[in-house]
Amino acid sequence: TIDGKQFPGDRIAILKEIGSFIEVPSFYANLTGRENLDIIRRILGLPKAEVEDALELVGITEFGDRLAKKYSLGMKQRLGLAGALLGRPPILILDEPTNGLDPSGIHEIRNLVKSLPDLYDCTVLISSHMLSEIELIADDIGILNHGQLLFEGSMNDLRQYALQSGFAADNLEDVFLSMVEKDNMDRKQRAKL
Known part of the structure; x- marks a missing residue:
């Protein structure tokens, strides 16, 4: 039982309450960051404002209209995190969320991840081999x-x-x-x- 829902019968409802981010997120390269997030938003049945909120939260609003194939690795990481945050899920699973970021980006994402439980009232699970990072976040x-x-x-x-x-x-x-x-x-x- 997860949040009153039974697995596997309520699998879709459960999955809608879990945001996830994998180490190397993949996107439609010929779509913009905003368009990629809009696909996720529509699948989840969320309001359009969710996309802008997520872009702003991870600090890439100004790059939302850039094609995903032109994103740096760090920007792809941020876009992946934005996708995981759509709908403000109560459970967020992050795999290597600071991978590919420069030191200031790592610091920024670390602080964001640390703030998410209070900001979104969610539980954040992080999988990482960067143990020094985990020590600072968890x-x-x-x-x-x-x-x-x-x-x-x-x-x-x-x-x-x-x-x-x-x-x-x-x-x-x-x-x-x-x-x-x-x-x-x-x-x-x-x-x-």
């Missing part, structure tokens, strides 16, 4: 290895867990590497049995 952390959840909790809880387990706890990358290395060694031991 309230809660989940560490996965081979599809298994090794840890879930706050950064403070993770540091405490790492210290109690004898792992390096200086930063998220050190904790992650220590946890995954131990889990991989445990897996090898279990495989030998």
Whole structure:
């Protein structure tokens, strides 16, 4: 059950409440950024004003009439994020949202992503290999290895867990590497049995 809806019967209704952004979003190259967002808007049955709001929120309003094929990688990332934000979904799933951005763009998108839960009253799930970025953005952390959840909790809880387990706890990358290395060694031991 998701928000009172049953999966898979209410799959479409559930998907309409989830905004998603993949690492390398694809667009219709011969359409403008605005036209690409308008397609998503129409599929979701949203008002036209949603497109302008999304473009403004990610800072590319002035490039809305440029063909998507002429967007830089950073602008494509912003356009992908704008598409995910259409309709202000209560759940937002972002995969590598700062990929391809310059340092000022990373800072801007990081601050935007951090503001979204309060701004849109939504939950943001981020998947990233840039652990230093996650450390700056996330309230809660989940560490996965081979599809298994090794840890879930706050950064403070993770540091405490790492210290109690004898792992390096200086930063998220050190904790992650220590946890995954131990889990991989445990897996090898279990495989030998």
